[in-house]
Amino acid sequence: MLRAVVIQLEALTAGTLPAANGREVHGLWFHHWQTVDRALADQLHADQRQCPFTLSPLLGLGAPQHGQLAVAPGASAWFRVTTLTAELSQRLEEAWLPRLPETVMLGPLPWRVTGLATTPAAHPWADSRAQEALAVEHLLNADPPRQWHLHFATPTAFHSAGGHLPFPLPGALIGSWLRRWQAFGPVALPEDLADLAQQRVLISSYRLHTVPVREGQRTTIGCVGDLTVSAPALRPGERAMLDLLAAYAFWAGSGHHTPQGLGVTRLLPPAGS
Structure with a gap:
């Protein structure tokens, strides 16, 4: 649960x-x-x-x-x-x-x-939501969305070589969700899903700004605001898995240091809904 x-x-x-x-x-x-x-x-x-x-x-x-x-x-x-x-x-x-x-x-x-x-x-x-019910709702959707609107309510950052990445590139973003789902979800997803996102998920629009998070000697630069990603070329089953992870982000957060307040995330309703 x-x-x-x-x-x-x-x-x-x-x-x-x-x-x-x-x-x-x-x-x-x-x-x-x-x-x-x-x-x-x-x-x-x-x-x-x-x-x-x-x-x-x-x-x-x-x-x-x-x-x-x-x-x-x-x-x-x-x-x-x-x-x-x-x-x-x-x-x-x-x-x-x-x-x-x-x-x-x-x-x-x-x-x-x-x-x-x-x-x-x-x-x-x-x-609150049962993980099994969340998986069934999204993975069995025959017509999953092709676009996702996300809101980052607290500074969000990702591991990168030598430091922090203060921008939610699709591979890094979806990879952070995937790692938590693989650790705690009821059914495993393909391990190459983050690589697929890196190659074939597009950033459609964003309204983000960077915020420094200073904690003692450590400073992390993260982003807050809104992001829209799309996957027009993915098959329905692949989009269904991304849709599941985007919904899961409400509980799992995005990026790193989520136990210290970073990466609070939610999936926004589709435009016009």
Whole structure:
């Protein structure tokens, strides 16, 4: 089961937070796991392969100034957690969420937990889906789309030789989705799907800008905004697999450092729908 849950917060004191605060959310995530399930916390921390979760930074506070977010008492904000396996989704529901304290710390600031959103009706970034049902819906579609509109809500970057690639080239983008699907999905897809995307998926349009993510000594340049890709020359079965991965990105994110807040992604409705 795929889960995307939004945790809604209210600031209790004034202060500032780094604009790139994914590490603060990451710290809260693991600190609470240490409280409710230490063995699982250690397992998640030790696993250096694909992470079975993603985290957003704290969102909803407005534009940063000089790399800092100003927080006023009573300010509303939220962050998002997603889980990519049935086991972790179950523990999230049974332990992490029910035992979340009324007050949590993000960096130096205390926040009151005001709500949890688990459905799209409650928050547009919340939803749950069985992976098997997602696969059936998209892979058995006899007429899959030829074009996909994507939104990157937080800075998104990809590994490249010697550094970071701050642009979602089709091979890198679809490759990042494919690696997570192969690790956690119920049915394997062809390993050469990313190579196929590199060769035959086109960028139709984009409205992106780069954003630096500064965390201590590390700076990652990522992109935020909208991208449209198309695959007019692919066969229906190939397009169906890309359609599945594009939908999966809502939970899996795009690119690297998704457990620290990068790569929050959603598939947008087709134009005119």
